[in-house]
Amino acid sequence: MQNIKILNMDIYITKDYDEMSKKAAEVVASVVKEKENPILGLATGGTPAGLYKELIAMNKAGEIDFSKTSAFNLDEYYPISKESDQSYYYFMRENLFKHINIDTDKTYIPDGSAEDVEKESEAFDKLVRDTGGVDMQILGIGTNGHIAFNEPADNFPTKTQKVNLTESTIEDNARFFDNIDDVPKEAITMGIGTIMNSKRIIMLASGANKAEAIKETVLGNVRPQLPASILQFHKDVTIILDEAAAKDLLESL
Numbered sequence: 001m002q003n004i005k006i007l008n009m010d011i012y013i014t015k016d017y018d019e020m021s022k023k024a025a026e027v028v029a030s031v032v033k034e035k036e037n038p039i040l041g042l043a044t045g046g047t048p049a050g051l052y053k054e055l056i057a058m059n060k061a062g063e064i065d066f067s068k069t070s071a072f073n074l075d076e077y078y079p080i081s082k083e084s085d086q087s088y089y090y091f092m093r094e095n096l097f098k099h100i101n102i103d104t105d106k107t108y109i110p111d112g113s114a115e116d117v118e119k120e121s122e123a124f125d126k127l128v129r130d131t132g133g134v135d136m137q138i139l140g141i142g143t144n145g146h147i148a149f150n151e152p153a154d155n156f157p158t159k160t161q162k163v164n165l166t167e168s169t170i171e172d173n174a175r176f177f178d179n180i181d182d183v184p185k186e187a188i189t190m191g192i193g194t195i196m197n198s199k200r201i202i203m204l205a206s207g208a209n210k211a212e213a214i215k216e217t218v219l220g221n222v223r224p225q226l227p228a229s230i231l232q233f234h235k236d237v238t239i240i241l242d243e244a245a246a247k248d249l250l251e252s253l
């Protein structure tokens with residue numbers, strides 16, 4: 001596994017998705033073991049699913065204990081009910097929470113059925129603040145460079161809020177739905193400011209469709225049109241890539 005350091009970024013290049021997931025699990029597990037009351041920031045999507053499988057296996061083998069862990073999720077579609085099998089609430093339960101010994105009363109996901117979204121968003125940010133901040137935030141990246149559902153824009157949204165999804169995100173996420181018209185057009189997302197307040201960040205990316213966004217994240221100008229580029233301003237970022245996602249970056253060094 002190749003390891004390179006660029007600015008604040010500790011970058012690992014693994015051979016494939018499985019190795020990426022295993023390396024990510026090792027990093028996340030080290031935080032859970034080291035902190036008395038660990039606070040994780042969690043992500044959904046195809047990318048972290050393998051990491052969650054690894055964490056489940058480690059928990060079942062008695063290698064890692066989540067009983068004192070709290071967790072905040074980055075985002076949720078809007079509007080969506082918790083019962084919907086397309087909700088991120090459902091994803092987290094099925095892909096992680098129900099398989100590990102985490103106290104689900106200490107897991108927080110923006111409520112995609114909230115009537116007062118502004119109130120829900122403010123309460124979410126306050127909850128993150130009140131816990132003292134996320135120890136390690138897990139991030140994927142959109143093919144358009146989004147982090148959470150902070151889409152390319154003219155500014156970096158600071159707080160948790162409701163946003164419109166871009167056409168490219170709707171197209172990317174259509175693979176999880178029967179029909180592209182079923183993909184929600186809006187979401188509640190943790191803001192960039194909240195994400196940047198995390199003590200550590202771990203970003204994962206797999207596949208050639210992420211290669212350009214990864215190159216721009218690490219080497220491009222910091223700009224809201226490529227939201228992930230803001231990570232260049234964070235002091236402690238680990239990026240774990242498979243070879244396909246690392247290709248454009250490696251070719252530019």
Ligand code: PGA
Nearest residue numbers: 045046047048140141142
């Ligand atoms: P994916 O999504 O893991 O399903 O590719 C990543 C993202 O949109 O952040």
